[in-house]
Amino acid sequence: xxxxSLLTPSSSSSPHLQSPATFDHDDFLxxxxxxxxxxxxxxxxxxxxxxxxxxxxxxxxxxxxxxNQITMIPLSHNHHNDxxxxxxxxxxLPFHLPHGSGGQTQSQATxxxxxxxxTVQPQTKPKVRARRGQATDPHSIxxxxxxxxxxxxxxxxxxxxxxxxxxxxxxMLDEIIDYVKFLQLQVKVLSMxxxxxxxxxxxxxxxxxxxxxxxxxxxxxxxxxxxxVAKLMEEDMGSAMQYxxxxxLCLMPISLATTISTATCPSRNPFxxxxxxxxxxxxxxxxxxxxxxxxxxxxxxxxxxSKP
Amino acid sequence: xxxxxxxxxxxxxxxxxxxxxxxxxxxxLRKQNPFDTPDQKNYxxxxxxKAAYVSMARAAGGSSRLWSRALLRRAxxxxxxxxxxxxxxxxxxxxxxxxRRRSNQRAPVVEEAAExxxxxxxxxxxxxxxxxxxxxxxxxxxLSMQVKVMQCLVDGLSPK
Numbered sequence: 075x076x077x078x079s080l081l082t083p084s085s086s087s088s089p090h091l092q093s094p095a096t097f098d099h100d101d102f103l104x105x106x107x108x109x110x111x112x113x114x115x116x117x118x119x120x121x122x123x124x125x126x127x128x129x130x131x132x133x134x135x136x137x138x139x140x141x142n143q144i145t146m147i148p149l150s151h152n153h154h155n156d157x158x159x160x161x162x163x164x165x166x167l168p169f170h171l172p173h174g175s176g177g178q179t180q181s182q183a184t185x186x187x188x189x190x191x192x193t194v195q196p197q198t199k200p201k202v203r204a205r206r207g208q209a210t211d212p213h214s215i216x217x218x219x220x221x222x223x224x225x226x227x228x229x230x231x232x233x234x235x236x237x238x239x240x241x242x243x244x245x246m247l248d249e250i251i252d253y254v255k256f257l258q259l260q261v262k263v264l265s266m267x268x269x270x271x272x273x274x275x276x277x278x279x280x281x282x283x284x285x286x287x288x289x290x291x292x293x294x295x296x297x298x299x300x301x302x303v304a305k306l307m308e309e310d311m312g313s314a315m316q317y318x319x320x321x322x323l324c325l326m327p328i329s330l331a332t333t334i335s336t337a338t339c340p341s342r343n344p345f346x347x348x349x350x351x352x353x354x355x356x357x358x359x360x361x362x363x364x365x366x367x368x369x370x371x372x373x374x375x376x377x378x379x380s381k382p
Numbered sequence: 383x384x385x386x387x388x389x390x391x392x393x394x395x396x397x398x399x400x401x402x403x404x405x406x407x408x409x410x411l412r413k414q415n416p417f418d419t420p421d422q423k424n425y426x427x428x429x430x431x432k433a434a435y436v437s438m439a440r441a442a443g444g445s446s447r448l449w450s451r452a453l454l455r456r457a458x459x460x461x462x463x464x465x466x467x468x469x470x471x472x473x474x475x476x477x478x479x480x481x482r483r484r485s486n487q488r489a490p491v492v493e494e495a496a497e498x499x500x501x502x503x504x505x506x507x508x509x510x511x512x513x514x515x516x517x518x519x520x521x522x523x524x525l526s527m528q529v530k531v532m533q534c535l536v537d538g539l540s541p542k
Contacts, residue, residue, distance in 0.1 A: 220511075224512050253522065254499070254502045262427075262431055264434075
């Protein structure tokens with residue numbers, strides 16, 4: 075707390091502090107000590123601060139007829155002030171700023187922070203600022219506060235999620251959800267690949283698809299998938315893609331697949347088989363002969379991070 | 383690589399903390415069951431995945447985060463088959479019904495997305511939406527760290 079200045083509340087809720095024409099220290103102090111603790115509604119009605127912090131060195135005595143409040147008391151002048159100051163500093167009394175600026179009024183940075191607020195407001199921005207001229211219904215205030223909080227957190231989430239440049243809140247939330255799902259899937263696949271080798275990975279895939287198989291008999295499952303995909307492709311490409319997508323597979327032309335395989339493993343002999351390992355341990359491929367004459371390759375792609 | 387928000391603290395420990403915890407859990411797993419010729423591969427995969435999540439929860443700060451606490455509790459529950467009383471639906475609906483009476487409805491777009499998130503993030507059942515998003519941010523950071531660690535292990539141990 076700023077040790078050199080002290081604020082006093084304005085008049086609205088404690089009328090007996092209002093506008094004495096002249097006053098001295100003792101009267102003022104008695105008034106302060108006898109008044110009830112400042113209610114929080116006092117804070118709500120205050121206008122935003124107009125001046126910033128500065129140290130008070132001398133006692134300023136000003137006419138109270140134009141303004142309804144009391145001025146500052148320099149702490150060095152009176153013993154009572156220390157007690158007063160200590161009392162105020164230990165408690166969480168909601169000070170708020172007097173009307174009008176004047177050269178004498180100072181503001182305390184901590185005075186403007188909300189007392190019971192759970193969120194930390196940046197510096198001297200009081201809770202009341204946005205509410206001028208709007209409904210002071212406490213529920214709508216709480217609602218607005220809640221929305222602001224959610225918006226803050228959404229902004230911080232936006233930086234985390236890749237492709238987080240969407241301005242629309244709904245699509246941003248969809249992105250976040252998809253990203254969490256993607257990361258969880260990545261963990262699952264990586265824990266699968268720890269078994270070491272594509273053989274177990276692909277048998278794992280076929281296991282998930284249709285019961286338990288042995289390592290070498292996974293081709294049976296792949297054949298079934300092929301037939302199913304071929305059947306779907308005759309009617310509608312879209313449904314075939316969706317079926318594959320549900321299994322975690324994708325379609326690509328053979329030329330692209332061979333290009334990828336030569337790119338990732340130039341030393342190996344690229345052969346396309348369901349348990350083959352031409353690509354990184356997380357991929358396995360199957361060929362499907364299309365009715366049109368062009369062959370397509372289905373690639374099981376694990377969402378692995380690319381090797382540096 | 384720990385990053386800090388101005389208002390909300392979503393710091394996450396460095397990669398080596400995650401790596402240490404994960405390797406420790408893996409070695410514990412190895413001591414328990416011999417993995418040379420497992421009867422069912424699925425079982426082993428599930429064990430490894432669970433070890434990954436538990437080690438991530440421990441590395442991310444044990445019980446200082448809601449999601450890690452819920453994750454660890456869920457893992458223990460699976461092992462010991464202790465039935466816990468679930469407070470999930472009740473708490474959420476109470477908040478929504480009481481507040482909706484007074485003010486306008488709470489951005490139903492956000493709320494339905496929050497519901498989906500609650501299913502994904504562990505421990506999301508009893509949280510308010512703002513708290514949920516905080517937890518999600520921390521959870522995402524930890525997940526990505528865990529994925530990096532596992533990927534490094536796979537790369538290091540896979541045959542050239």
